[in-house]
Amino acid sequence: MPDKFYKEFQETVAQVRGLLEDLKHLGVAEVPGETDLDARPVCQLSEVHSSTSCRSETLEEISADLGDCQRCGLSKGRNHIVFGAGNASARLxxxxxxxxxxxxxxxxxFVGEAGRLLERILFAMGFKREDVYICNVQKCRPPKNRDPLPEEIAACVxxxxxxxxxxxxxxxVTLGRFAAQTLxxxxxxxxSLRGHWQSYEGIAVLPTYHPAFLLRNxxxxxxxxEDMKQVMSRLRQGDS
Incomplete structure (x- = not known):
């Protein structure tokens, strides 16, 4: 090691040693690390804005926990789990x-024909797919697109x-009867539900028709x- 760098290294060590001695004299026995924050329990949605003793779970953690899910019978007939996609900081x-x-x-x-219609709706609202987050109640496809069974819902919700x-x-925004009724x-x-504001854990919810329904009707x-105009107005209120 060159003399210059060795001298700088010695000076840095001396400074750190002096800082630790000063902290010791002040009664600080241990310097907490960043990992201490990660040890906090995960916040429930109702706790997110009111508790400082918990932390927000990440989508990556949730996806990892879901893993190669075998929690219900839908796993036997699926090709892929559909976890969700989009902006993790999305307001919508x-x-x-x-x-x-x-x-x-x-x-x-939402990558089929109904998904393309949804993208056109979002575009008219001033959004791209990557601006929002899109997910489903169920993460696996039910056979012949039937409604999920109660045990399948209980495993996935x-x-x-x-x-x-x-x-x-x-x-x-909930899309379709099943999503609105479940959430x-x-x-x-x-x-009866569409177009009327509801609330889920303090978050504004607006049910509307599923894009697949719009393809048929x-x-x-x-x-x-009209529902989407309400959504745009609510989001603008959040900007003010």
Whole structure:
């Protein structure tokens, strides 16, 4: 080691030793490391804004815990788990029902014809897909796109709840009857729910029709656009 660098090294060691001695005289027996913060328990969604003794879980942690999920029978017929995709800091989260054929093949949400329609809706709102976060209640495709069974819902919904706790969005839009009824724990029909603000753990929720429904019923696009204008207005209020 050159003399110059060796001298600088000795000076740095002396400075650190002096700092530690000063801390010792002040009664500081241990300097906490950054890993101490990671040891805090994960916040539940209702605790995120009110507790300093917990930390937010990351989407990566949730996905790792989901792993190669075998928690229900849907795992036997799937090609890919569809965890979710988008901006982890998104103010707007869209929650669909369950993956379809294209989503199951690619492992991404809303990539089929309904997904392309959803992208056009988002574009009209001033968003790109990567600006928002998109996920489903169920992470695996039910056979023939049937509604999930109660045991399948029970196995999967906790992961959606953890995703929403990690994301902490300003607004959630539920797409379709199943997503709205599951997240809001209600049996009301989507025709009654759509267009009316609800709340999930303090987050504003607006149910609307699923894009697949719009493909079969184009006249309903007008109602969905009215819903999306409400969403844009709520997001602008958050900017002020």
């Amino acid at each position: 989260v869209l929650v669909g029902e369950a993956p379809g054929r294209d989503e199951d093949l690619q492992g991404l949400p 906790p992961f959606l709840q953890r995703q929403l706790a990690a994301l902490q969005p300003q607004v959630i 809001l724990d209600t049996s009301q029909p989507i025709s 184009p006249a309903a696009k007008r109602e969905v656009w």
